[in-house]
Amino acid sequence: MPIEQDQDRHEDISHDQADQGQAHHEQDRASSISFRQLKLFESVGRLNSVRRGSEECNLSQPAVTQALAKLEQQLGACVLERRASGSYLTDAGRIMHKRVTRLFDQMEQALVDLNVPGGASGAHAIANRISRSQVRSLISIIECGSFALAARELGLTQASLQRAARDLESNLRQSIYYRTAAGVMVTPAGIEFGRKLKLALQEIAWGIHEIEVARGAGESKLVIGALPFGGSVLLASVLEEFLARHPAADLRIINEGASEMMKRLRAGxxxxxxxxxxxxxxxxxxxxILAETPYTIVARRGHPLTRKGQVTLEDLARYDWIVGSEGSSRRACFESLFAGSAKPHAPIATSAMAVIRHLLSGSDRLTLMTSYELIHEGSALAPVPFDDILPLPAIGITQRANWLPTRLHQDFIDLLRAHVTASTVLPLRQLAG
Structure with missing residues (x-):
């Protein structure tokens, strides 16, 4: 695993300057660690030997030892136990080594997906040449939308940023930037490549976080996306218990529609x-999938249709409806329900439960709710008797396919699953595993 020594030496210096005075924060600590250090640590941890790691990376043993000592200082933890027979990963080292391995695996896969020359072997070689400063520059240009704003954000001159962009393209052996009347922009392929690199870099911050949690220091952070209706209901039902179990948890909840939430999830x-x-x-x-949760037609308690034996489509079409936002599964279900027949008047489209609850309780309007949502609405709303509505939705957890949750994330997921499994309120239909 040859390493570009001069490039990474410059990278170390620039990161030391950029992160001075902020080393106590996990993200800043993660940013202060160079790819050079991480590559050395991955090699030594895999080979259980500083000597063999130095040979693989074409560096002297003192240089490797010095880089690893600096890494341990930045992590605030001992990651290698030195013995006469070799160097072995400590408990903290095993946590970080797993994350570092995932970082480089994801980088190489992102390069393969970018169709760099040489396929997997070419991607491996290119991953060893890319520096953190090049990756950081690409991500900042994408997020800021221009070189000028990215340079200001990073505290660099535009000339320095442009040099990093050229160096990255040289390593990739393909163009990911193009010039327009508005300035230099990132190609769609470059944007997707940057998204994947940003996700890969999160592994280091999560590794630091897991080490801190393992030794009982620092707060645990989770960012949870709650979709309208069922997501917010399910989340609210477990929050108190989760915080009682993890009082030091730092929990941030984001509420968005499905399309925007998936963008946020894919971006990390x-x-x-x-x-x-x-x-x-x-x-x-x-x-x-946590549970199937069929759609139910819902009205205020005492609505004329709740007292009818069997309701028809014609009955439903006589009343105004509140429907889901365009593109939502709730809206699609409404469209499917009245496909081929006269649609009712539906002047209001919203996902705000407080608004829906108020509009239903003071009128004869109708809407669709899942069975899981309805059982948490108390006595103000009631189901309208109607045949089963297809398709049958499910409530559950959506995550990135290659994501490795921290222990705290897994505890949260296990609590969600246990809460739904333990529910005895029908008509929730539980699914195995």
């Missing part, structure tokens, strides 16, 4: 998403 801005599952997630997204 949320860790996982709770709510009604999308029927056909993208290839890099996976679903965990």
């Amino acid at each position: 801005d949320v860790d996982l998403v709770i709510g009604l599952l999308q029927e056909a997630p993208e290839a890099d997204i996976t679903n965990q």
Whole structure:
């Protein structure tokens, strides 16, 4: 695993300057660690030997020892135990080594997906040449939308940023930037490549976080996406218990529609998403089904249709409806329900439960809710007797396909699953595993 010594030496210096005074924060600590140090650590940890690691990386043993000592200082933890027979990963080292391995695996896969020359072997060689400063520059240009704003954000001159961009393209042996009247932009392929690199870099911050949690220091952070309706209901039902178990947890909850939430998930801005599952997630997204939760037609308690033996489509079409937002599964279900027949008047489209509850309780309007949502609405709303409505939705967890949850994330997921499994309120239909 040859390493570009001069490039990474410059990288170390620039990161030391950029992160001075902020080393106590996990993200800043993660940013202060160079790819050079991580590559050395991966090699020594895999080979259980500083000597063999130095030979693989074409560096002297003192240089490797010095780089690893600096890494341990930045992590605030001992990651290698030195013995006469070799160097072995400590408990903290095993945590970090797993994350570092995932970082470089994801980088190489991103390069393969970018169709760099040489396939997998070419991607491996290129991954060893790319520096953190090149990756950081690409991500900042994408997020800021221009070289000028990215340079200001990073505290660099535009000339320095342009040099990093050229160096990255030289390593990739293909163009990921193009010039327009508005300035230099990132190609769509470059944007997707940057997204994957940003996700890969999160592994280091999560590794630091897991080490801190393992030794009982620092707060644990989770960013949870809650989709409208079912997601917010399910999340609210477990929050008190979760915080009682993990009082030091730092929990951030984001509420968005399904399309925006999936963008945030794929970009790594949320860790996982709770709510009604999308029927056909993208290839890099996976679903965990917690329970089937059929759609039910809902009205205020005492609505004329709740007292009718069997309700028909014609009956439903006589009343105004509140429907889901365009593109939502709730809206699709409404369209499917009245396909081929007269549609009712539906002047209001919203996902705000407080608004829906108020509008239903003071009128004869109708809407669709899942059975899981309805059982948490108390006595103000009631189901309208009607045949089973298809398709049958499910509530669950959506996450990135290659995501490795931290222990805290896994505890949260296990609590969600246990809560749904333990529910005895019908008509929830539990699914195995």
